[in-house]
Amino acid sequence: MSHIILDAPVSLLRQRLIDDMNMRRFSRETQRNYLRDIGRLATFLGRSPDTATADDLRRFQIEQQEDGVPVPTMNSIVSALRFFFTHTLDRPDLARRLVRLAHPRRLPVVLSRDEVARLLNATTCLKHQAALSVAYGAGLRVAEVSTLKVADVDSERMLLRVERGKGGRYRNAMLSEDLLALLREWWKAGRQQGVMHRDGWLFPGQHAMKPISTRQLYRVVVEAAQVADIAKRVGPHTLRHSFATHLLEDGTDIRIIQVLLGHAKLNSTAFYAKVATKTVRTVTSPFDKLGLFKPRESSPNG
Known part of the structure; x- marks a missing residue:
């Protein structure tokens, strides 16, 4: 499929968009997605996306809906186009024309x-076990695990520095004693294998100069789950979900969990209360405190 904004490597418009994303420290994956999604509009128009009108955007979204594009995908495209029209073109009036759809x-x-x-025990090598342990033990997103560098491990303050989280935000993630011990074990093994360097990636890919890919991490999780006989549908983000839910069940303040996860809004973190079943079970119902019903004593014969 030909995307006008992608097919012109010398396009000033494309470069301006990339510069705007770089200035806000968007991840490479986010930049790739935005370029792709803006390219969808260009393909629909058959011309450069900066010529779009309000009616063009309306027809574009109607056609997407009629074609059965999933709601999350449509909303992702809206995010890309809103950024493009607001920041790159300085046309917030067009950005407001884009409709974000609600979905459960x-x-x-x-x-x-x-x-x-x-x-974690079903992984096939120490590197994979360490990478998935970071995803669970620190609650990191898969892209954050992939792009960790050796220098991001701060053993003095017991922190992991996440340089570019979602939205380009910097934050500190927790580093436990056991996780640090595992990472040190991987450091020694990686040095012996000649793939680990002090200024390099914490989890190198097939080529030591590049980090492990998010796709490979996804495959690692799926294969380990199969070996471990886990029937649930899992991915790297499942470990992050489990991290948050287990902390909540252990009584950790939800605002602390919000900081650890790097959530901009508390309601994103509060969603985990719906799956924290242990938390629900430990709450005493106000009905029980009324004391209206006492358990009947069973008779010797019953």
Whole structure:
């Protein structure tokens, strides 16, 4: 498929868009997605997307809906186009024409602690076990795990520095004693293999100069789950969901979990309360406190 904004490597418009994203420290994956989604509009128009009118945007979204494009995908395209029209073109009036659709958010799949342990033990090498352990032990997104560098491990302050989280935000993630011990074990093994360098990636890919890909991490999780006989549909983000849910069940303040996850809004973190079943079970119902009903004493014969 030909995308006008992608097919012109010397396009000033394309370069301006890339510069705007770089200035806001968007990740490479986000930039790739935005270029692709803006390219969809260009293909629909058959001309440069900066010539779009309000009616063009309306027809574009109607056609997407009629073609059965999933709501999350449509909303992702809206995010890309709103950025393009607001920041690159300085046309916020057009950005306001784009409609974001409401859709019910599915409850995330969460593993029990036993399932997490089985999954981590089912990995085939120390690098994979360490990478998935970071995803669970620090609650990192898969792209954040992929782009960690050796220098991001701060053993003095017991922190992991996440340089470019979602939206280009910087934050500190937690680093536990056991996770640090595992990372040190991987550091020694990686040095012996000649793939680890002090200024390099914490989890190198097939080529030491590049980080492990998010796709490979996804495959690692799926294969480990199969070996561990876990029937749930899991991916790297399942470990992040499990991290948040287990902290909530252990009584950790939800605002602290929000900071650890790097959520901009508390309602994103509060969603985990819906799957924290242990938390629900530990709450005493106000009905029980009325004391209206006492358990009947069973008779010797009954």
